[in-house]
Amino acid sequence: xxxxxxxxxxxxxxxxxxxxxxxxxxxxxxxxxxxxxxxxxxxxxxxxxxxxxxxxxxxxxxxxxxxxxxxxxxxxxxxxxxxxxxxxxxxxxxxxxxxxxxxxxxxxxxxxxxxxxxxxxxxxxxxxxxxxxxxxxxxxxxxxxxxxxxxxxxxxxxxxxxxxxxxxxxxxxxxxxxxxxxxxxxxxxxxxxxxxxxxxxxxxxxxxxxxxxxxxxxxxxxxxxxxxxxxxxxxxxxxxxxxxxxxxx
Numbered sequence: 001x002x003x004x005x006x007x008x009x010x011x012x013x014x015x016x017x018x019x020x021x022x023x024x025x026x027x028x029x030x031x032x033x034x035x036x037x038x039x040x041x042x043x044x045x046x047x048x049x050x051x052x053x054x055x056x057x058x059x060x061x062x063x064x065x066x067x068x069x070x071x072x073x074x075x076x077x078x079x080x081x082x083x084x085x086x087x088x089x090x091x092x093x094x095x096x097x098x099x100x101x102x103x104x105x106x107x108x109x110x111x112x113x114x115x116x117x118x119x120x121x122x123x124x125x126x127x128x129x130x131x132x133x134x135x136x137x138x139x140x141x142x143x144x145x146x147x148x149x150x151x152x153x154x155x156x157x158x159x160x161x162x163x164x165x166x167x168x169x170x171x172x173x174x175x176x177x178x179x180x181x182x183x184x185x186x187x188x189x190x191x192x193x194x195x196x197x198x199x200x201x202x203x204x205x206x207x208x209x210x211x212x213x214x215x216x217x218x219x220x221x222x223x224x225x226x227x228x229x230x231x232x233x234x235x236x237x238x239x240x241x242x243x244x245x246x247x248x249x
Contacts, residue, residue: 012037014039037059064107065115082116088104124171179242210246
């Protein structure tokens with residue numbers, strides 16, 4: 001079934017593509033035949049990954065700054081796929097979330113999706129392209145001590161559905177909602193907040209997903225590939241959980 005979910009000659013841009021889910025997505029889209037633009041604030045990481053892949057190129061991009069995004073798009077004349085993956089987290093309930101931290105999470109997780117999608121839209125309309133926003137289960141269920149993060153991912157879901165309504169025939173846009181995925185992001189969280197009890201907390205993270213394990217970046221990347229393929233052309237404006245059964249329980 002090597003001809004399934006193929007993306008030959010498609011141009012794909014992945015934000016936050018230098019590590020974690022973004023890097024796995026870049027690899028998977030390249031495996032499907034796409035030419036991948038790996039956008040990241042960490043240009044060295046993006047360049048190292050691009051060197052491993054056929055027809056890939058690193059793009060320096062700060063997704064929170066319109067000037068940086070505009071500069072990057074100068075060298076992108078065509079685009080078929082946009083994966084809005086870049087994002088950050090924050091631990092804290094509403095009483096332990098500062099105004100500055102809330103603004104930072106919203107800027108990286110929400111404002112960036114607005115800025116990058118707006119910049120990419122003319123190219124995606126021209127190609128009848130596909131957008132995949134990397135959301136979270138936090139868009140639909142409350143996660144303890146994740147006030148700002150839940151708010152930001154709820155906004156990403158709302159933007160996904162709104163764009164699908166405005167452009168139902170011109171492009172496709174969908175939102176993936178991962179559960180907890182084994183990434184440098186999760187390891188950083190464990191190191192920062194639970195250094196003295198990492199394995200205990202890791203077990204708790206696993207336990208909230210009924211399937212009995214954390215997700216992998218490759219799990220998410222496979223779903224991104226499918227959503228961008230012609231086999232998924234009837235899927236639009238959808239939220240698709242990929243969480244080991246977390247939100248079904």
